[in-house]
Amino acid sequence: MERTIENINEKIENGDVQVYSASDFKESIRNGDVPSFEEVDVVTCGTCGIMSGTSAIFNIIVSEPGSFKKANKIYLNGIPAQVGPCPNELLGSVDCIINGTGRSKDDINYGGGFLFNDLLKGKDIEVEVETYEGKTIRTTTNLDEIVTAHMIGTRNAFKNYTAFVNTGDKPINSIFYAKPMESGFDKISFSGCGDINPLQNDPKRNVIKMGAKILLNGSEGLVLGSGTRSSDEAPNLMLSADLKKMDPYYIGGFMTGMGPEVYDSVAIPIPVLNEGIYNNLLVLNEDVPLKVADIKGRSYHITDTDYGQMWNGHDINRPKFDEGKCIGCDVCAVEENCPTNSVKHMIQNNKIIVELDNEACFGCGICSTYCVGNVFELDTGMANLNIDGENHSVHITSRQSDRLRANHIINDLVDRINDGSFKFSY
Ligand code: SF4
Ligand code: SF4
Structure with a gap:
């Protein structure tokens, strides 16, 4: 049949x-x-x-029409994007392609994947355009204001x-x-x-x-x-x-x-x-x-x-988390190494605070290996x-x-x- x-x-x-x-x-x-x-x-x-092959194509309004002729470089939250392919700068907007693996020039721990997530959460992002005329245009935008936002994964x-x-x-x-x-x-x-x-x-x-x-x-x-x-x-x-x-x-x-x-x-x-x-x-x-x-x-x-x-x-779930076990290391190995920045460690009013963002967590297992206080437990197993x-x-x-x-x-x-x-x- x-x-x-x-x-x-x-x-x-x-x-x-x-x-x-x-x-x-x-x-x-x-x-x-x-x-x-x-x-x-x-x-x-x-x-x-x-x-790694994830990239996005944007059309972003950056200024009034006629205010500049051609963009040379564009950065989104500090991450360099490729200008083009279509020229629309005389209309005040820039087409660009940005990679998920792009890294911010201002923050080595921030890249394209984090930017896509921030945009989808409705956050404003900083846009910086260097023009061929030697001007720098700075503005903010968000996903509602971005005219086109399309993703292409070249290796998925x-x-x-x-x-x-x-x-x-x-x-x-x-x-x-x-x-x-x-x-x-x-x-x-x-x-x-x-x-x-x-x-x-x-x-x-x-x-x-x-x-x-x-x-x-x-x-x-x-x-x-x-x-x-x-x-x-x-x-x-x-x-x-x-x-x-x-x-x-x-x-x-x-x-x-x-x-x-x-x-x-x-x-x-x-x-x-x-x-x-x-x-x-x-x-x-x-x-x-x-x-x-x-x-x-x-x-x-x-x-x-x-x-x-x-x-x-x-266990494919998120780590079991017991903040009370934290021994307050000078440098929190988990905050330093969590690949999705899901863990925040701080001291407030002489009290140790550890926060885990379960929604952002990837269940990778790094925290359960490197936390010396067993605050995080996840059975990722042995091979x-x-x-x-x-x-x-x-x-x-x-x-x-x-x-x-x-x-x-x-x-x-x-x-x-x-x-x-x-x-x-x-
Ligand atoms: S590594 Fe573990 S015990 Fe040390 S500060 Fe971080 S959460 Fe606390
Ligand atoms: S499982 Fe991975 S992503 Fe989740 S908190 Fe631990 S280190 Fe971060």
């Missing part, structure tokens, strides 16, 4: 579509009561993690990641760890949401084709095609959506040892058109291989593990690596993907399909 997109759209319209989130679907496989091909029309898959939802350990004798700075990763070969950092990743569930891209509808950070968007460096073995996607319709919960900044990064959340519905597509959906974390490499140089392949070791049985026949047990100290956020966006998509507001377009 085969289904068509028209069949599924009709069921969505009639309110009798059978849709599962990938997490629920995988859970049912583990419980031995997986719905049969006949019982499932759509499975929503998704991922959330650092996606990557299927094949690598996990990293440090086998050397020196700490190493890298985008794969929130701080310099210490030597000692006792920690591992990884990315990827494993068995719920869209490309893991449609590895040959039978349905994730150019023009397929998606949710990018909560905004309905499209697959533009393959992302940069995408290959048959290691595919990723180029995605696009209206930034103004995004939800700040799904996108934000993430500091790494090499500077600011940006995380995104993506959900893609897999229409179960035939048994082949259904069979691809049966993949589980333990079936998904994960290479382990040395963080120094990135390409030195040490061994292999799988996503079962990374996610199965571990056993087999290297040349010897077992090495390493602590999963840095998760650069967030299955909790990924679950939110794939459930959001389930709701939209069930209420008829999201249909397939091809």
Whole structure:
């Protein structure tokens, strides 16, 4: 039996579509009561993690028409953006492209991902334009005033990641760890949401084709095609959506040892058109291989593990938090190293205050490793690596993907399909 997109759209319209989130679907496989091909029309898959290829295209009004001819440079909250491609400066506005990995010239801990989040939260941002005439124009704006704000992800939802350990004798700075990763070969950092990743569930891209509808950070968007460096073995996607319709919960900044990064959340519905597509959906974390490499140089392949070791049985929630345990270190290692700036530590009226912003927290695990007072507890688990026949047990100290956020966006998509507001377009 085969289904068509028209069949599924009709069921969505009639309110009798059978849709599962990938997490629920995988859970049912583990419980031995997986719905049969006949019982499932759509499975929503998704991922959330650092996606360095994220950029936004803006058109920003900066002055009265005729006040300058050409912009040379533009900074948004201190982050440099590329002027262009269209010239509209005589009309008083500037087109520009800004990267999620861009870093502020005024604050080394602030970058493009944080800027996108601030804009979506309705905050005003500072705009500075240097003109070819030698003028500097300063103004403020916000997402309501920005005329166009569109996001393009040039490398999203990557299927094949690598996990990293440090086998050397020196700490190493890298985008794969929130701080310099210490030597000692006792920690591992990884990315990827494993068995719920869209490309893991449609590895040959039978349905994730150019023009397929998606949710990018909560905004309905499209697959533009393959992302940069995408290959048959290691595919990723180029995605696009209206930034103004995004939800700040799904996108934000993430500091790494090499500077600011940006995380995104993506959900893609897999229409179960035939048994082949259904069979691809049966993949589980333990079936998904994960290479382990040395963080120094990135390409030195040490061994292999799988996503079962990374996610199965571990806590995907936010850390348990007990402010009363804080011993008031001179420098709070958590405030210093939390990649999403979710922790504030201060002394007020001789009292130690520690605040955790659960909404901004990524569940990465850095705080539970580095807090000396056990204020933060999160069971991210251990992984056993087999290297040349010897077992090495390493602590999963840095998760650069967030299955909790990924679950939110794939459930959001389930709701939209069930209420008829999201249909397939091809
Ligand atoms: S590292 Fe932990 S114990 Fe030390 S100041 Fe920070 S929260 Fe308190
Ligand atoms: S898990 Fe801890 S270190 Fe990681 S984002 Fe949350 S508060 Fe920050």
